[in-house]
Amino acid sequence: MTSPVRLRPEIAALPPYRQGAQAAPDAFKLSSNENPFDPLPAVVEALRDAVQVNRYPDATAAGLRAVLAERHGVTTDEVHVAAGSVSLLSQFLLAAVGPGDEVVYAWRSFEAYPGLVTVAGGTSVQVPLRPDGSHDLAAMAAAVTDRTRVAVLCSPNNPTGTTISTADFEAFMAAVPDHLLVLLDEAYAEFVTDEHAVRGESLTERHPNLVVLRTFSKAYGLAALRVGFAVGAATLLDAARSTAIALSVTDQAQRAALASLEHEAELLERVERVVALRDRVRAGLLDQGWAVPEAQGNFVWLPTGEGTAAAARTLAEHGLVVRPFAPEGLRITIGEPESVDALLRACRELAPGASR
């Protein structure tokens, strides 16, 4: 149905956000890179204490920022907390991008990037990934023009799982102008085991135009509560604070994040279990003949090409709900340990060269 109401044409043409498919109660939901574990008892306890829903939360998330600042060796002004890292992305893009300005990022990458750039009024410049699924940082640096305001780097890259090496990252930073805002999206940082991968947290002092984005949604298992944080120069974070919708980080989210940090050892033990499963899944898929890229997040990328939609249906028949990106491939989250054997069995049926 059409409406006479005048909307921004680029927004009217923008498809609304589509969530990864929900799973039937007896199926495994491997479509949204969520953490399969139940919340820690300490987190449940913290939520039970947070019942004052008639009061607004602390708009500055001061308690959480203080703990994060100490851990990252920065001042509290150099930490900004928002309702998930997708909110952070939005805030920084709104702060830096105006009509006609360009934002460079790799593609395929996190599916939210194109929409967020459009909403900010900017133009996306998508630089194809290398054949191994990694960022082509030389091409990205070459794509930066006078009109570029932001570069978004995603490591590990959603959905391919590849990381950016410290050497490639440093070469990129040396090649781009220092007035370019570089957002390093490290939503899956805790799952990284490759020692050559860039670790943004130690680099913001050296690169004043760098802001690192992190989240409690993945490794910490707080996806439903919506809380993430940025680390970077206070002036850049102040600009994001200015575009933020105030009070959107709830008291529950702040308390749960604090409780998670207090019990980090337990959480990181779970991360290790996910990492072990991830490495097992990737090794199994490589054995089956799949060209699965380096997997450093809590997911693997299965290059199913033109057969992507059919492959997603086959996996669904096996009770495995995954995220298809047709006609390129499937992103499969590492979920419950019990899902892994079923996954490897189903992928064997689909494997290149498998007899059907």
Ligand SMILES: Cc1ncc(COP(=O)(O)O)c(C=O)c1O
């Ligand atoms: C690369 C990347 N960045 C950011 C996010 C957003 O996470 P959240 O808004 O839950 O912190 C996601 C979620 O899937 C992601 O994959």
